[in-house]
Amino acid sequence: MKTIHKHLLTASLLSLTLQTQAATLLVGSYTDGDSHGIYRYHFDPALGRIEPTPLQAVKSADPSWLVLSADQRLLYAVNEGRDGQVSSFTLAGDGTISPLGQVDSKGAEPTHASLSHDQRYLFVANYGAKAPGGSLVALPVDRQGALGDATQHLRHAPSKVNAERQSDAHVHSVVLAPDGQHLYASDLGADKVFIYRYDGASHRQPLSPALMASLQLPAGSGPRHLQFDAKGEHAYLTLEMAGEVAVLDVKPDGELQLRQRLPLTEQQDPAFKAAGGLHLSADGRFLYVSNRGKANQIVVYRVDAKDGRLTLLQRRAAEGEHPREFAVAPDGKFLLVGNQHSDEIVVLQRDPREGTLGEVVQRLPQAAPSDLKFIE
Incomplete structure (x- = not known):
């Protein structure tokens, strides 16, 4: 009996060790200052703290968005420059990052990318701040994970509602639905989310317009980032220029229907309206949205389990x-915030049951953070 108890205790301790095992945090950052580009940090999940000294710093120009492959052995970064590039890296078992290659994004200021579920293509959103504007590009991925030259290059018509920001198309994100059959391109300059069918068997033209080719958003709202729930029944979209978050219903054929819009701020001043990233909690019960500008907040919503509607819970200073x-x-x-203009990553306590954000756990100096991704 003592031997059995000993084995049970050993198993329990091992389970506890695995649950609290350190995670690896990857940070992308803008490089017009003191940053190298991509950083790899040790994160202690028990204390909610990032080890101040990075495990590795990788030179990469303005890696504003990071993408991990499904097996977490490959890393892709969009290099957000006037002459856009996309870089690929391998990840060793110990997390070490090694360069694999780099290709032209066929556009300016790439800001986002997503891998197809079959890992055959990397889709890239070129924001293109200046004429001729932004575009959506398909880059083939070979068996080793290296990127090939673009095989498809798509442009959208701008709305021109806002003369300063919407005179051209500006694709801000490209996201695949959980079923992998449709891709959604949020175009800030067009006030639309464009919907494409994905055919992984195609070697040249993997995207074609869906039956419902786009979702029209309110004029001048500026759609930015999109995320689906786990079942693919609802999606959540930030409207950057309107300072709002939208709830969308997803139909079987990929069609989107607008269900709800909520303001991120009570302020009417446009300077407080600058919706950014958004992420669902792992259990899908809460949605977190960043609002930049003069607001500088993380806004917390409860998600209705039946229809996906949102209820405001908290506006927390970033x-x-x-x-x-x-x-x-x-x-x-914990929730980690990359505050780009104050050159810092802030770790906040998070209540997993209630979804709310609490006290500051850590402030880590980091030049111009642009994206945060965990390797588990």
Whole structure:
């Protein structure tokens, strides 16, 4: 009996060790200042703290968005420059990042990318701040994970509602539905989310317009980032220029229907309206949205389990300037905010049951953070 108890205790301790095992945090950052580009950090999930000294710093120009492959052995970064590039890297078993290659994004200021579910294509959103504007590009991925030259290049017509920001198309994100059959391109300059069918068997033209080719959003709203729930029944979209978050119903053929719009701020001043990133909690019960500008907040919503509607829970100060991106820690007990303009990553306590954000756990100096991704 003592031997059995000993084995049970050993198993329990091993389980506890695995649950609190350190995670690896990848940080992308803008490089017009002191940043190298991509950083790899040790994150302690028990304490909610990032080890101040990075495990590795990788030179990469303005890696504003990071994408991990499904097996977490490959890393892709869009290099947000006037002459856009996309870089690929391998990840060793110990997390070490090694360069694999780089290709032209066929556009300016790439800001987002997504891998197809079959890992055959990387889709890239070129924002294109200046004429001729932004575009959506398909880059083939070979068996080793290296990127090939673009095989498809798509442009949209702008809305021109806002003369300063919408005179051209500006694709801000490209996201695949959970079923992998449709891709959604949020175009800030067009006030639309464009919907494409995905055919992984195609070697040249993997995207074609869906039956419902686009969802029209309110004029001048500026759609930015999109995320689906786990079942693919609802999606959540930030409207950057309107300072709002929208709830969308997803139909079997990929069609989107607008269900709800909520303001991120009570302020009417446009300077407080700058919706950014958004992320669902792992259990899908809460949605977190960043609002930059003069607001500088993380806004927390409860998600209705039946129809996906949102209820405001909290507006929490981001504890810095311009919270461009953020991430919920793997165990759900902390939320990490990348405050781009105040050069800092802030770790906030998070209540997994209630969804609310609490006290500051850590402030880590980090030049111009642009994206945060955990390797588990």
